[in-house]
Amino acid sequence: MELQAGETVLLIDSKGRHFLLKLDAGRTFRYHQGAIAHSDLIGMDGGSWVTSSSGGQMLLLRPRLADYILKMRRGAQIVYPKDLGPILIYADIGPGMTVLEAGTGSGAMTMALIRAVGPDGTVVSVEIRDDHASHARKAIERWFGSIPDNLSLITGDVAEQVETTKPDRIVLDLPDPSETLNAAAEHQPPGGGFFAYLPTVPQVEKLVKEARDSRRFAEIEVKEFMVRDWNVKGRSVRPEHQMIGHTGFLVFMRRIEAEPSEN
Numbered sequence: 001m002e003l004q005a006g007e008t009v010l011l012i013d014s015k016g017r018h019f020l021l022k023l024d025a026g027r028t029f030r031y032h033q034g035a036i037a038h039s040d041l042i043g044m045d046g047g048s049w050v051t052s053s054s055g056g057q058m059l060l061l062r063p064r065l066a067d068y069i070l071k072m073r074r075g076a077q078i079v080y081p082k083d084l085g086p087i088l089i090y091a092d093i094g095p096g097m098t099v100l101e102a103g104t105g106s107g108a109m110t111m112a113l114i115r116a117v118g119p120d121g122t123v124v125s126v127e128i129r130d131d132h133a134s135h136a137r138k139a140i141e142r143w144f145g146s147i148p149d150n151l152s153l154i155t156g157d158v159a160e161q162v163e164t165t166k167p168d169r170i171v172l173d174l175p176d177p178s179e180t181l182n183a184a185a186e187h188q189p190p191g192g193g194f195f196a197y198l199p200t201v202p203q204v205e206k207l208v209k210e211a212r213d214s215r216r217f218a219e220i221e222v223k224e225f226m227v228r229d230w231n232v233k234g235r236s237v238r239p240e241h242q243m244i245g246h247t248g249f250l251v252f253m254r255r256i257e258a259e260p261s262e263n
């Protein structure tokens with residue numbers, strides 16, 4: 001399908017540098033090897049080669065969501081693509097589900113959730129800070145073209161949304177998930193999934209203790225994912241010298257009915 005004005009595209013130069021741009025017929029992209037008018041890109045297909053005014057060759061692609069997330073302007077720290085995939089699988093986010101998410105932050109997690117729940121699912125994403133909420137709204141609009149009908153962006157405290165949302169899944173990336181855990185213990189339907197992304201060990205210890213003490217959560221799993229990219233050039237086939245170090249711990253659990261007391 002031909003690229004349209006208003007679409008976000010990726011240009012990749014001969015050194016592998018990525019540039020994200022929103023196609024606007026009146027604008028020109030400039031880099032160290034010359035210029036390319038956006039109007040020359042509109043109507044081309046993703047996967048084409050483009051030549052700049054100084055003869056530089058660039059590859060034109062529709063970005064993957066992972067490309068977009070890594071290059072988009074950020075307000076809050078994002079969940080990196082290396083963690084987004086495992087979160088979707090282990091938190092078991094699937095078509096048709098209702099997911100309550102917070103904080104919206106920069107919107108990276110929100111966009112991955114919207115794709116995973118599909119058109120029959122719903123994502124309610126809550127952000128306590130106005131500036132982050134409006135930043136995320138713009139990033140999500142830019143990716144999808146408009147705010148998807150099945151996404152509610154709410155400014156406020158996520159703990160207050162559990163009772164009304166009754167989510168199948170809760171997905172949290174915020175410093176203190178305790179209040180939301182309490183609200184989930186009370187109002188999330190049993191059998192549902194609760195997930196928190198936490199950067200430090202004390203946060204993980206605290207959340208796991210609170211979950212166990214409440215006796216309303218089971219199947220608690222804590223995971224960490226490390227990804228090594230590889231360099232494959234001629235006979236040099238080896239891991240890259242640099243990798244993303246620590247990001248966060250992934251804490252998964254299931255909401256259950258209170259355990260029966262022992263006789």
Ligand SMILES: C[S@@+](CC[C@H](N)C(=O)[O-])C[C@H]1O[C@@H](n2cnc3c(N)ncnc32)[C@H](O)[C@@H]1O
Nearest residue numbers: 076079103105106107108109128157158173174
């Ligand atoms: C690390 S960012 C989230 C990034 C987001 N997951 C992403 O991938 O772009 C954490 C966000 O949680 C928000 N936050 C903190 N406490 C909150 C609460 N109780 N309810 C809603 N949002 C909250 C913060 O304002 C911040 O924007």
